[in-house]
Amino acid sequence: MDDTRLVFGIDLGTTYSCVAQVDQFDQAVVLRNFEGKSTTPSVVYFGEDGTITVGEDAKDASKTEPERTVSFIKRSISTDDAYNKPTKFPMGLDPTEISSYILKKIVKDANDAGQSDNEVKKVVITCPAYFGSKERERTKQAGIMAGLEVLAVLNEPTAAAIAYGMKVSDKKNIIVYDLGGGTFDVTIIRVNNGAITVIATGGDHHLGGVDWDTELAKYMLNQFNKEHGKSYGLDDDPVLRNQLMILAEEKKKSLSARDTVKATVTYEGDSTKMEITRDIFDQLTEFHLDETIEKTKEVIEIAKNKGTATIDEVLLVGGSSRMPQIKQRVDAELHCDAKLTDPDECVAKCAAIFALNESYNKAMEEYSEGMRDEPPAKMIRGTGGATGRINVINVTSKTYGMGCLDSETGADVVENLIFANSPLNGNCKASSTFYTVQDNQSGVSLPVFESDVTDEVNERTIPQNAAIPMEEGEPSVLKLTKKWPKETPIKVIFDIDTDGILHVHAEVEQDSIDFEMRIKGVKGQEELEAATAKIARAKIQ
Ligand code: AMP
Numbered sequence: 001m002d003d004t005r006l007v008f009g010i011d012l013g014t015t016y017s018c019v020a021q022v023d024q025f026d027q028a029v030v031l032r033n034f035e036g037k038s039t040t041p042s043v044v045y046f047g048e049d050g051t052i053t054v055g056e057d058a059k060d061a062s063k064t065e066p067e068r069t070v071s072f073i074k075r076s077i078s079t080d081d082a083y084n085k086p087t088k089f090p091m092g093l094d095p096t097e098i099s100s101y102i103l104k105k106i107v108k109d110a111n112d113a114g115q116s117d118n119e120v121k122k123v124v125i126t127c128p129a130y131f132g133s134k135e136r137e138r139t140k141q142a143g144i145m146a147g148l149e150v151l152a153v154l155n156e157p158t159a160a161a162i163a164y165g166m167k168v169s170d171k172k173n174i175i176v177y178d179l180g181g182g183t184f185d186v187t188i189i190r191v192n193n194g195a196i197t198v199i200a201t202g203g204d205h206h207l208g209g210v211d212w213d214t215e216l217a218k219y220m221l222n223q224f225n226k227e228h229g230k231s232y233g234l235d236d237d238p239v240l241r242n243q244l245m246i247l248a249e250e251k252k253k254s255l256s257a258r259d260t261v262k263a264t265v266t267y268e269g270d271s272t273k274m275e276i277t278r279d280i281f282d283q284l285t286e287f288h289l290d291e292t293i294e295k296t297k298e299v300i301e302i303a304k305n306k307g308t309a310t311i312d313e314v315l316l317v318g319g320s321s322r323m324p325q326i327k328q329r330v331d332a333e334l335h336c337d338a339k340l341t342d343p344d345e346c347v348a349k350c351a352a353i354f355a356l357n358e359s360y361n362k363a364m365e366e367y368s369e370g371m372r373d374e375p376p377a378k379m380i381r382g383t384g385g386a387t388g389r390i391n392v393i394n395v396t397s398k399t400y401g402m403g404c405l406d407s408e409t410g411a412d413v414v415e416n417l418i419f420a421n422s423p424l425n426g427n428c429k430a431s432s433t434f435y436t437v438q439d440n441q442s443g444v445s446l447p448v449f450e451s452d453v454t455d456e457v458n459e460r461t462i463p464q465n466a467a468i469p470m471e472e473g474e475p476s477v478l479k480l481t482k483k484w485p486k487e488t489p490i491k492v493i494f495d496i497d498t499d500g501i502l503h504v505h506a507e508v509e510q511d512s513i514d515f516e517m518r519i520k521g522v523k524g525q526e527e528l529e530a531a532t533a534k535i536a537r538a539k540i541q
Helices: 056-064 073-077 095-112 133-145 156-165 209-228 238-257 278-305 324-334 346-368 525-537
Strands: 007-012 016-022 028-031 044-046 052-054 122-127 149-155 172-179 184-192 195-204 260-267 270-277 313-317 391-395 399-405 412-418 428-435 441-445 448-451 461-463 477-484 489-496 502-508 511-515
Touching (some): 007 095, 007 346, 016 095, 016 346, 028 346, 044 056, 044 095, 052 056, 056 238, 073 095, 095 133, 133 149, 133 525, 149 156, 149 346, 156 313, 156 346, 156 391, 172 324, 184 278, 195 278, 209 270, 238 260, 238 278, 278 324, 313 324, 399 428, 412 428, 412 448, 477 502, 477 511
Parallel strands (some): 122 149, 172 313, 195 391
Antiparallel strands (some): 016 028, 172 184, 184 195, 260 270, 399 412, 399 448, 428 489, 489 502
């Protein structure tokens, strides 16, 4: 097979993960796991004997040995606290390392099953649109530690828009409402004959199917407590909690197809049988649905302010969009007929199409520069037919600024340089000039902040407590190449790459200096190599 085609898409999901490839017939297909399933639970079990199990068996083990099992690790990728070692995770691992075990397992299964002609190596990994620079870097490092070459980190809703964008040839503005297992993203995207331009994005990284499960689990426990005169809480016992959460997820899924389900809760010799209707479930979870609608409206407003007022189509993606309450409510609120698109596999498949497209463009470039003898094979049919046509422009999900003193008031402020929803077109840059404050200054500390502000006019300067420092503790010092006198201008440049990762460098006269931040959970080169070697040695089943 032409090596241009040996690229893969990976949906590293909160609850399930999946690998896909564009096959020799130009169709995006999912590579099945060891059990023959298209998706693998993103659950990791750490056995007493040091074995690591990922997937269905790990999910089963979580019922009886919750302390040895890790679920929903993707949520922790966006939590700095989760990177404090020793952490609450087994073996002192951090969320990136645990994610890399999940990646390693799904890639191993795809390779072992021999569904692809070649090893899964070059990949595009998807992440929620709201992930900021550090979460994206952590995601990329999870891939590297799993032994993969990460070609790009692609937003999940953008991936979904690729599928849609390839089917229409005229210009359309679409909303992608993406409710997954643990995260909610809403993104407004313009598709126009292969060009996919994100207009605005927003979401909530702690809102997803698991929150619907939690409400149902609490309800079932209440019914049990009522019958047996008990007062157990969901967090009283991890075994009870995991059993109820798994039962709740199962019943929730059934309620997507049926109006009523039966459930039995058994604990410490007592048991309660109950009937749960979809109406009850919808009432219990309505407040979460309200939150998604509120977020959706906020993003619509942002898009309006950026000149995109009409919406032509609403796409529902993410496994949780299967709940009938979602389409009903979205249709009613947005006056539309929202389309539910292949929620389990769509993201990985479109990441594979995107990967192939990138790979093809790169090979064409190499061919035209004489670095390749043959042009890459052209693809003409099916989803791969879009090769060389897809042009994705994302936006940054966060605002980035420099901490400094307000020259008038002396207050600690952040001067915002790049605002959320700025296009990531390869030229997402901004700079500001700061000055040395004393003679012979050989270094300057650069406190970089991240926030969610979107109002470029009124929020150019915000108080420091309205933003989050990128680094914990004292900010790193930019080492200047020599000692400079007081009042020397230092131009600080922020540059966000097409993966949404922030790079900072500075210019002092002719000197250009890269600035390395010590971001929690983002490993330095040596640390990364050591972790990669450790994970390569680990036996995962
Ligand atoms: P994703 O992160 O997109 O893989 O979505 C996973 C989430 O979708 C989990 O919370 C699942 O419980 C949920 N899910 C999957 N299938 C269904 C279904 N039929 N009805 C309701 N929720 C579902």
